[in-house]
Amino acid sequence: MKPEDFLMGTHQTGWLEHAGVPLFVSDTRLRERKRLPRAAARWANDSGGFTELQKYGRWTVTAREYASRVRRYRDEIGNLAWAAPQDWMCEPIVIKGGRVGRQVFAGTKLSVLEHLRRTRDNAVELSMIAPDLPWAWAVQGYEPDDYLRCADMIEEAGIDLTSQPLVLVGSMCRRQGTAEAHRIILALRARGLRRLHILGAKILGLRRYGHLVTSSDSLAWSADAFYAAQKHPDNRLILCGGSHPKGGKNCANCLTYALQWRERVLATLNTTAMTSNLGVAA
Incomplete structure (x- = not known):
């Protein structure tokens, strides 16, 4: 995975400019803005599926509404590399409901x-509604065979x-450092899917199999801070070594820390990639 293919997740939409x-960047954040920033670098759009399914147990946004907003982001923000579909995560907590920490x-x-059916059907619908937009297809599941x-x-x-x-791989964030996650990636590659993007990557997982994927994204810097x-x-x-405007107490919203x-x-x-390619790490 090349440095330019590691996407830094952020809920600060203004960072697109500088x-x-x-x-x-998630649609759930961008949709709130009347004036959109102009992107200084490549970026990708998160559909906000985690928030939708966590809060409501369903999608409250139609495919047509979402496609309309993505078109606006492409035209007004610019530099849009791809947009995620409105996929359906498959972790047991998403399906059964319950509490994890404060969530x-x-x-x-x-x-x-x-x-799986709804993930496929939405991607097909989006590609029919707006074939001109850079949609990325996603595979979902929980067990390797599901994917x-x-x-x-x-x-x-x-x-x-x-x-x-690019093919997005979802429902991986809570087990990305495990052997099972590694097996899922290997199974998809063996099936011929070689250009994979891991949604919500964990650094522990990327250390294990980052050399096997094309790209990934992570918002872990904010949670860590x-x-x-x-x-x-x-x-x-304050972890960034500087001071924060508006009296910020920590670096959870700090661009300097995020870049560090x-x-x-x-x-x-x-x-890790160097040792993996040398055959030292699998």
């Missing part, structure tokens, strides 16, 4: 198979995933 690195999940109460079944379902709809410039500050009095911990974090991650991944 961060100068590839970003991953409460409504639960879709559907089967994994139905999530292969999702790929089969998409190809049965007439889409050759092996020829796509926030939780590090929780261990200090008054939740105050990104450089450290890329340095680590480059070292």
Whole structure:
């Protein structure tokens, strides 16, 4: 994975104008803006599926509404590399509902198979509504066979995933450092899907198999800064070595820290990739 293919997730939409690195920005943030920023670098659009399914257990945004906004982002922000479809994550907590830490999940109460069908059907609908937009296809699942079944379902709809410039892999963020996640990636590659993007990547996972994927995105820098500050009095911990405007107590919204974090991650991944390519690490 090349440095330019590691997308830094952010909820600060204004960073598109001046961060100068590839970003991953959610529709849930951009839709709130009347005036959109102009992108200084390549970026990709997150559909906001995690938030939708977590809060509501369903999509409250129609494909036509979403496509209309993505067209606006492409035209007004510029530099849009690709946009994620409105896919359906397949983790048990998303389907059954419940609580993880401070997050409460409504639960879709559907089967994994139905999530796969809806993931495929939405991507097909988006490509028909707006064939001019740079949609990326996504495969979802929980067990390795689920991902292969999702790929089969998409190809049965007439889409050759092996020829796509990028295929997104979802429902991986809670287990990306595991052997199972590694097996999922290997299974997809063996099926001919070589240009993979891991949604919501964890750095532990990328250290293990980053050399096997084309790109990834991560918002982990913000959570790292926030939780590090929780261990200090008054939740105050400045990690970037500078000072924050408006009295910010930590670096959870700090571009300087985010860029520093990104450089450290890329340095680590480059070292891991070198050893992997030499056959030292799998």
